[in-house]
Amino acid sequence: MATTATTANSPVTAAARPAGHKWWIWLMVLLLALLPLLGGKTGLISNYGFLQLSLMIVYAIAVLGLILLTGFNGQISLGHGAFFAVGAYTSAVLIDQASWPYWATLPVAAIVCFLVGYIFGMPALRLEGHYLALATFALAVAVPQFLKYRHFEWFTNGVQGINIFKPDPPFGLPLSADQWMYLIVLFVAVLMFWIARNLLDSRAGRAMMAIRDHSMAASTMGVNVAHYKTVVFGISALYTGVAGALHAIIFEFVAPDSFRFELSIAILVGAVVGGIASLPGAVIGGIFVQVIDKYADALTKKLTTAVSLPLDLEPWTIYGIALILLMYVMPMGIAGGLTALWRKLRGS
Amino acid sequence: MTFLDRRTLLAGSGAIALALALSPASAQKKYDEGATDTEIKIGNTNPYSGNASAYGNIGKTIDAFFKKVNDDGGINGRKINFISYDDGYSPPKAVEMVRKLVEEDKVLFLFNTLGTPSNTAIHKYMNQKKVPQLFVATGASKWGNPKEFHWTMGWQPDYATEGAIYAKHILSNVKDPKIGILMQNDDYGKDYLNGFKQGLGKDNEKLIVELATYEVTDPTVDSQMIQLKNSGANVFFNITTPKFAAQAIKKAAEIGWKPVHYLNNVSSSFGAVFKPAGIEASQGIILALYRKDPADPQWANSPDIAAWKAFMAKYMPQADLRDDSHNYGYSVANTMVEVLKNCGDNLTRENVMKQAASLKGYEAPMLLPGIKINTSSTDYYPIQAVRLARVNGESFELFGEVQSNENPSQ
Numbered sequence: 001m002a003t004t005a006t007t008a009n010s011p012v013t014a015a016a017r018p019a020g021h022k023w024w025i026w027l028m029v030l031l032l033a034l035l036p037l038l039g040g041k042t043g044l045i046s047n048y049g050f051l052q053l054s055l056m057i058v059y060a061i062a063v064l065g066l067i068l069l070t071g072f073n074g075q076i077s078l079g080h081g082a083f084f085a086v087g088a089y090t091s092a093v094l095i096d097q098a099s100w101p102y103w104a105t106l107p108v109a110a111i112v113c114f115l116v117g118y119i120f121g122m123p124a125l126r127l128e129g130h131y132l133a134l135a136t137f138a139l140a141v142a143v144p145q146f147l148k149y150r151h152f153e154w155f156t157n158g159v160q161g162i163n164i165f166k167p168d169p170p171f172g173l174p175l176s177a178d179q180w181m182y183l184i185v186l187f188v189a190v191l192m193f194w195i196a197r198n199l200l201d202s203r204a205g206r207a208m209m210a211i212r213d214h215s216m217a218a219s220t221m222g223v224n225v226a227h228y229k230t231v232v233f234g235i236s237a238l239y240t241g242v243a244g245a246l247h248a249i250i251f252e253f254v255a256p257d258s259f260r261f262e263l264s265i266a267i268l269v270g271a272v273v274g275g276i277a278s279l280p281g282a283v284i285g286g287i288f289v290q291v292i293d294k295y296a297d298a299l300t301k302k303l304t305t306a307v308s309l310p311l312d313l314e315p316w317t318i319y320g321i322a323l324i325l326l327m328y329v330m331p332m333g334i335a336g337g338l339t340a341l342w343r344k345l346r347g348s
Numbered sequence: 349m350t351f352l353d354r355r356t357l358l359a360g361s362g363a364i365a366l367a368l369a370l371s372p373a374s375a376q377k378k379y380d381e382g383a384t385d386t387e388i389k390i391g392n393t394n395p396y397s398g399n400a401s402a403y404g405n406i407g408k409t410i411d412a413f414f415k416k417v418n419d420d421g422g423i424n425g426r427k428i429n430f431i432s433y434d435d436g437y438s439p440p441k442a443v444e445m446v447r448k449l450v451e452e453d454k455v456l457f458l459f460n461t462l463g464t465p466s467n468t469a470i471h472k473y474m475n476q477k478k479v480p481q482l483f484v485a486t487g488a489s490k491w492g493n494p495k496e497f498h499w500t501m502g503w504q505p506d507y508a509t510e511g512a513i514y515a516k517h518i519l520s521n522v523k524d525p526k527i528g529i530l531m532q533n534d535d536y537g538k539d540y541l542n543g544f545k546q547g548l549g550k551d552n553e554k555l556i557v558e559l560a561t562y563e564v565t566d567p568t569v570d571s572q573m574i575q576l577k578n579s580g581a582n583v584f585f586n587i588t589t590p591k592f593a594a595q596a597i598k599k600a601a602e603i604g605w606k607p608v609h610y611l612n613n614v615s616s617s618f619g620a621v622f623k624p625a626g627i628e629a630s631q632g633i634i635l636a637l638y639r640k641d642p643a644d645p646q647w648a649n650s651p652d653i654a655a656w657k658a659f660m661a662k663y664m665p666q667a668d669l670r671d672d673s674h675n676y677g678y679s680v681a682n683t684m685v686e687v688l689k690n691c692g693d694n695l696t697r698e699n700v701m702k703q704a705a706s707l708k709g710y711e712a713p714m715l716l717p718g719i720k721i722n723t724s725s726t727d728y729y730p731i732q733a734v735r736l737a738r739v740n741g742e743s744f745e746l747f748g749e750v751q752s753n754e755n756p757s758q
Contacts (some may be wrong), residue, residue, distance in 0.1 A: 048451035160465060160535070161439055163472050251443065253469055258440035298433075 029190055036179035047178040052290065054178070054185045054250045058243050060286025061189050063270040064196060064279070065239030070268075071277035072200060073232045074212030076129065079136030081264035082143040083237040085256075087113050087244030089147065092162045092254040093155050102167050102249045106188070109245035110238050117237020121230040140264040147256040161255025164248065181250045188246060192239060197279060199235075208232055240267070273326055275333030284334045292322055376693060382456030383695035388688060389429045390414075391449030391458045393466065395437035403462055405667070406485060407432045409677030410460060412663040423688045426695075431455060435466055442466035443473070450479050457482055457700055459684050460503070460677075464488050464536065467500075475499045480701050482687075483680055483730070487614075489539050492728035494705070499697075501704055501728045503680055507536060507612070508543025509732050510636050511587075513751045514610045515547025517634070517736060518583055522608055526557045528581030530572055530596055532588055533561040540587045540612055557581050562592065569595050577605040586611045590620040597621070601629035611635045613734070617672075618742065627742060636734035636751070639675055639714045641744060652713035679714040683721060683730070686710055718750040 035053070039045035045053075066080050090112045091105040124135050147156050156162070169180035199205050210218035211225055219225045248254045270289040275281025292299075296319035303318065330337030382389040394407030414428040422428065431453050435442035442461070449455050457480035461467055464486040471490075474481040475497050483503035484491055487510075491502030518525050529544075531537040545553055558579035560572035569592050576584065577600075584607040586596055593615035600609070613636050615621045622630040640647045647653045656678050660667060667674055688695075690703040707730065710721040721730045733752035737744040 046452050048448055051447060051451075158534075160468050163469070165472075165476075251440070252473070253440060253443045255439045255465070255469065257438045257465070 029186075032186055033183065036175055036182060047176050050176075050178040050182045051250060054182045055247070056287045056290040057182075057185045057189045058246045058250065058286070059267070059270060059289040060283045061192055061246070062240045062243035062267050063274060063285035063289065064192065064282035065236045065241075065243065066267050066271045067274075067276060067278070067282050067285075068196060068199075068208075068239065069232060069236035070271060071275075071281075072205070072212060073208045073229065073236075074215075075229060075233065076133040077136040077236070077264075078133045078268060079138070079140035079261075079264050080236075080240045080267045081259050081261060082136075082139045083113050083117060083240040084244035084247070084263060084267070085143050085147065085259035086116055086237075087241030088248035088254045088259070089156065089162075089244075090241070091245035092164055092248045095164045095249075096162050097155055103184070105249075106242060106245050110242050113241025113244075114234045114238040116241075118230055118234035120237070121233030124233070125226055125229055137261065137264070140261040144256040144259055144261075147259070156256075158256075161253060161257070164252050164254075166250065166252050178250075185246050185250060188242065192242065193279060193282075196239070200279075204228075269323070273323070273333055275335030275337075278333065278335040278339075281333050281335035288334075292319060296322075378694045378696050378699070380456060380696045380698075381454045383426070386426055387429050388423065388426050388695060389431065389453065389455040390684075391446070391453060391455035392430065392432040393435040393442050393445050393449075393458075393461045394432055395462060396434040397436050401437075402671075403437070403485075403673060404434075405671055405673035406460070406462060406677040406680075409664065409667075409674045410681045413659065413678055413681040416659060416663055417685055423685060424692060428688075435463075437463055437466065439463075439465045439469035443469050446470045446473070450474075450477055455479075456695060457697060459483060460485050460680055462486070467491070471497065471500060478697060480697055480704070482700070482704055483683060485676075485680070487539075488535060489543070489729075494726060494728045499701060501701075501723070501730070503683065503730050504676075505613070505636070505638055505731050505734055506543075506729055507539040507614075508546070509729065510613055510734060511540040511543030511545075511585075512547030513636055513734055513736075514585060514634075515544045515552075517748075517751065518608075518610070519548065519552065522583055525555050525583045525608075526579075526581045527555050527583045527585060528558040528576040528579050528607065529556060529560065529585045530569060530576060530588060530592075531559065531561050532592065533563055536589075536614075537561070537587050544585060562588075568599075570599050572596075573599040573605070574603060577603055581607055583608045584610065586615075588612070588615060590615045590617060593621045594625040597625035597629050597633070601626065609633045613637065616744075619670075622739060630739045631741075633739045634736055635738075635744075637737050637744060637746070638716060638719055638731055638734045639679060640716055642669065642675060642714075644743065656714065675714055679712050682714075683707075683710070683712045686712070716746070716750070 035045065036050070039049075062080065062084055065083070066077060069075050069077055087109040090109040091102070094100040094105045094108060095102060120139065124132055127135050146152065148158055166177045166181060168177050169175045173180065175183075200208070207218065207223045207228055210221065210223055211228055215225050266289050270285030271282070273288045274283070274285025296316055300316070300318045326334070332340070377385070392407060392410065394404050395401050396404040396407065411430050411432060414430045417423065418427045431449060433445040433449070435445050442463075446458065446461070449458065458474065459482050461470065461481065462485040467481070467484045467486055470481065478499055481500040483501060485503070487502070487504050487507045489506040489508040491500055492506060493500075518527065529541065531541055541559075548555060558576050558581055560569075560575050562569050562572055569588070573596055584600070584605075586593060586609060588596055593611060597609075600607075609632065611633050616635050616637065640650070640653060642653055642656065656675070659678065660669060660674060664674065687700065687704045687707070690706070691699055705723045705725050705728065707721045707723045711719075712721055715721075715731070716735050719731065719733045719735070722732070723730050733750050735746050735750050736748050737746045
């Protein structure tokens with residue numbers, strides 16, 4: 001199912017990033033980078049607001065990891081929450097136990113997650129489609145249990161989790177800790193998206209997409225399918241793992257409960273809603289994960305009282321309705337839907 | 349940059365001017381964020397969804413009670429604005445919601461946030477931010493550590509105190525005790541055990557002949573029960589959560605082990621423990637209670653029970669009165685209102701903490717007669733007394749005096 005959907009999506013992707021629009025993206029990034037000065041100083045955006053923005057960016061990176069794997073390589077994963085957890089714990093344990101500076105833990109988390117993804121990708125290669133989905137799902141279910149395992153408790157701190165403290169901005173910069181971390185997260189995200197873009201535009205990226213579209217044809221053309229699939233699995237895990245590490249640092253807390261399998265589902269939903277084979281889709285997906293997924297409950301409540309409905313809506317009602325509507329109205333995700341709309345408007 | 353600096357300067361001098369203008373008025377009334385002439389903002393998290401959502405009734409009861417307080421005119425003329433978010437009993441969600449409460453909603457303090465894991469997750473944050481985390485809904489003993497955590501305070505008897513009370517009761521009532529213990533292997537279990545050992549005293553620790561533990565993930569405690577029986581123990585201290593408590597009681601009856609059975613307050617539930625284990629097998633089990641059971645006929649005429657019933661009938665007409673959460677929430681919310689009354693017009697965070705730590709002989713509604721709340725700047729354990737009760741038929745039969753672990757100098 002996913003294969004046909006993504007195949008249909010690929011021309012859209014190419015159209016989504018024409019070269020002429022580049023300045024527009026960089027302007028956006030610049031504006032976002034100036035946000036602590038504009039919104040923070042005037043008090044328009046609270047520190048909690050910056051935490052929310054940072055979390056959106058973090059989830060965007062995580063969704064990007066899955067999009068590279070599923071959207072551009074055709075492998076389905078229901079277990080990316082596991083890599084998110086590994087990245088988060090790598091970072092938290094290094095800061096908590098070994099007193100590492102937070103920035104130094106990011107490359108370590110990246111390497112660890114790449115290795116975990118690569119090693120997990122090897123046997124998983126024999127599994128296709130639904131079977132791979134199930135195997136990764138098992139991983140997502142297992143990881144929280146591992147983190148609670150009593151013989152690991154000396155460094156994971158069991159169910160209680162690990163508290164770490166957010167670093168203060170260096171050089172006496174006139175920023176709050178949340179604003180500083182927002183800039184760090186934004187910088188890492190821009191770097192990761194830039195790398196992803198270049199990867200997809202390269203020979204390797206074309207090979208990835210060829211495998212997605214028709215793996216037998218790709219292998220006839222001389223693409224080493226097994227090698228590509230495992231490496232892409234590793235890279236995908238790396239992206240999501242870095243997101244996890246950033247999450248641990250800005251959130252100042254990790255616990256097995258943060259990484260239940262619902263997180264994997266949330267990342268997948270974010271990818272599908274955003275646009276499974278589109279880089280802007282990852283950004284939209286990240287925003288969706290943070291806003292809708294986390295606040296569906298509060299939204300439902302507010303809506304119930306606003307229109308004074310006589311019935312008690314279940315917390316996830318809004319979430320469900322939003323998903324169904326989106327899938328009907330924009331089957332290729334929000335990014336795909338917007339591009340289609342844009343082309344329609346320009347065509348007429 | 350210069351532009352921004354000038355901006356900051358302007359804003360700063362404006363703020364100073366404003367502060368100067370306001371200072372005469374604020375000489376008597378003192379406020380921190382979250383308190384004004386008309387309002388006191390209180391934050392809370394509760395599990396309204398998820399596996400532990402049954403506890404959510406505590407939050408609903410507190411909310412209803414604060415509505416009643418507001419309807420009656422508020423506290424010193426100020427209305428309570430109670431903001432309670434769902435954390436689904438998940439520590440990370442609690443962290444996020446608490447950050448929202450403190451940084452965006454700007455509450456004066458947090459009250460009765462629920463669950464040991466969630467409160468542990470926000471413990472350091474609250475103390476770093478110097479925002480009170482008052483009367484938390486968990487019995488771990490770590491909440492009473494004012495030296496390191498000035499801004500956090502528990503409410504209910506802590507597990508260690510309760511453990512010590514059982515130990516003292518054993519020493520004075522059981523002849524030649526040999527004690528077997530079944531314990532859940534985590535912070536909660538260890539808390540009970542440490543208090544129990546303290547109550548026994550160093551010399552008597554050898555009376556513990558067997559200590560069996562289980563993990564929350566274990567399917568049963570059958571083998572531990574056989575092990576305990578074979579140790580020859582004649583006293584059984586049962587530190588288990590409801591599911592395992594029921595298993596242990598049932599198994600003891602099956603293998604014909606009849607020790608003097610002490611069960612922790614955590615499992616003082618007929619619905620979840622004694623009925624599944626078998627009422628017959630549960631007879632005579634001793635445990636500690638600190639609140640009145642509203643269904644107990646001997647309290648039918650006591651004014652606090654009557655007031656509670658009237659409150660429930662008016663503000664929560666749909667509620668199940670046998671749910672202990674309503675009883676608990678009413679009692680703890682009353683304690684909070686008492687503290688706020690004592691704060692007068694000085695609603696700074698420091699003063700809220702100070703008043704919370706200055707309760708002397710306060711008898712919160714629903715507490716058993718003789719149990720009083722005492723706190724001080726070094727005593728962050730509000731309720732430290734319980735009364736022992738034993739299972740008799742399908743209810744509890746209170747016996748003996750109020751048992752206290754309170755420091756006698758207070």
